[in-house]
Amino acid sequence: MTDAAILSAEAGAVMLLRTFKLMAGGAAASREAERMVGEKVAAGFELAGALSAAAARGRPHTPDSAARKALSVYRRHVRANRKRLG
Template sequence: MTTTPKTPNWFDICMDAWALAAESNMVIAMRMGSLALGGPNAAREAERMVTEKVAANMALGCDLMGGKLGNSPEAIVSGSIAHYSKTVVANRKRLGDTLAPQVSENVGEPE
């Protein structure tokens, strides 16, 4: 993902938002695959998903109230995108590394 400059403009913000949306869709698809396999790994992933979302929203709320993201609309939107991008990128990397072995282990097993 790109990172907006110190003085973000709406074009860069839109490109970052588009990149976040694309990467989020990849994470959603990988999580659906992981959850579809079922078992204890799926339960852990579902719990992690909810916990991460609550923590990310609370942290962003604190940053917004504390003025950490700035006071212009561009800075606030850009900071919000950057805040969520960190978690989304980390999840894509983690799920990409862990989903492939799970799928190959479960191929051909009876349900």
């Protein structure tokens, strides 16, 4: 299975688990919604920083290596959420 396919499957599982948590309502659902938004922003900044740092060191990413880096960053975040939620 490719990294993109694994990320897709894991992200689907996280979406399902989060949906159940959000549907339950209450304080836990509110915290999860806030956490979800914050994590997306943090992951985006992490990726932007990694790509910018490589370019600043004179080793800019090719489109293929940038995509691999993006997959690795987002998979790490998604995997952590899957473990935490499920």
